[in-house]
Amino acid sequence: xxxxxxxxxxxxxxxxxxxxxxxxxxxxxxxxxxxxxxxxxxxxxxxxxxxxxxxxxxxxxxxxxxxxxxxxxxxxxxxxxxxxxxxxxxxxxxxxxxxxxxxxxxxxxxxxxxxxxxxxxxxxxxxxxx
Amino acid sequence: xxxxxxxxxxxxxxxxxxxxxxxxxxxxxxxxxxxxxxxxxxxxxxxxxxxxxxxxxxxxxxxxxxxxxxxxxxxxxxxxxxxxxxxxxxxxxxxxxxxxxxxxxxxxxxx
Numbered sequence: 001x002x003x004x005x006x007x008x009x010x011x012x013x014x015x016x017x018x019x020x021x022x023x024x025x026x027x028x029x030x031x032x033x034x035x036x037x038x039x040x041x042x043x044x045x046x047x048x049x050x051x052x053x054x055x056x057x058x059x060x061x062x063x064x065x066x067x068x069x070x071x072x073x074x075x076x077x078x079x080x081x082x083x084x085x086x087x088x089x090x091x092x093x094x095x096x097x098x099x100x101x102x103x104x105x106x107x108x109x110x111x112x113x114x115x116x117x118x119x120x121x122x123x124x125x126x127x128x129x130x
Numbered sequence: 131x132x133x134x135x136x137x138x139x140x141x142x143x144x145x146x147x148x149x150x151x152x153x154x155x156x157x158x159x160x161x162x163x164x165x166x167x168x169x170x171x172x173x174x175x176x177x178x179x180x181x182x183x184x185x186x187x188x189x190x191x192x193x194x195x196x197x198x199x200x201x202x203x204x205x206x207x208x209x210x211x212x213x214x215x216x217x218x219x220x221x222x223x224x225x226x227x228x229x230x231x232x233x234x235x236x237x238x239x240x241x
Contacts, residue, residue, distance in 0.1 A: 039175075046218065046232060046233070046234045046235040047167070047169075047218055047232045047235070048232065049220075049229065051229075052230075060227065060228055061229065062229050063226040063229060096175070102222075112163065113161075113162040113163065113224075114162075114180070114181045115162065115163070115165075115221075115230065116163075116165040116177060116180040116181070116220075117165075117167075117175075117177060117220075118177045118180070118186065120174045120175055120176065122173075122174050123174050
């Protein structure tokens with residue numbers, strides 16, 4: 001079964017760029033109609049969706065983070081990555097990667113989206129501190 | 131401030147039925163389906179319910195979901211001690227080019 005593993009520096013200095021990679025194993029990142037997402041969770045707080053990428057390169061970002069976020073994919077390495085620029089202490093969190101399944105349902109009178117994250121990595125802690 | 135609104139806490143005794151609510155708006159729950167995630171202490175979130183009321187393989191049928199208008203609910207029947215966890219609702223939001231929104235989470239305590 002597909003497994004995800006986050007990796008990257010656990011400590012980043014303020015104003016620098018946080019860079020994380022998620023390695024997909026047990027399946028090809030290019031197979032199926034999947035998006036690949038990043039989510040974060042500050043200690044003791046709730047989940048915040050950061051953004052996602054499709055293997056075509058198409059992306060969606062959280063509007064509140066969009067100006068600082070870049071998500072990319074490397075299909076040859078079966079990986080996708082997150083870059084978050086100009087970090088502050090508020091970016092300290094556990095960062096998760098996840099597989100995102102999406103289906104658009106078109107009915108005669110309406111269209112709606114089924115969109116959910118069914119496989120998650122274990123998470124990696126990133127601390128922003130000098 | 132989360133886009134989706136959940137009660138911060140809920141509780142019940144073993145065997146009881148508890149429900150957790152999730153309130154949104156026309157651009158998210160009102161337009162798209164709702165998912166629920168369970169996060170046991172110290173672990174990554176796990177998909178519990180997707181597409182309003184569908185259970186992934188392996189999720190006990192004690193867990194059920196429903197949606198009406200711009201609100202959704204997660205029900206847990208036959209409450210067990212191992213159900214003590216944080217529960218998050220989530221949905222796709224059509225505004226601002228589209229993005230995923232989460233509720234603030236509900237901490238369920240089994241008394």
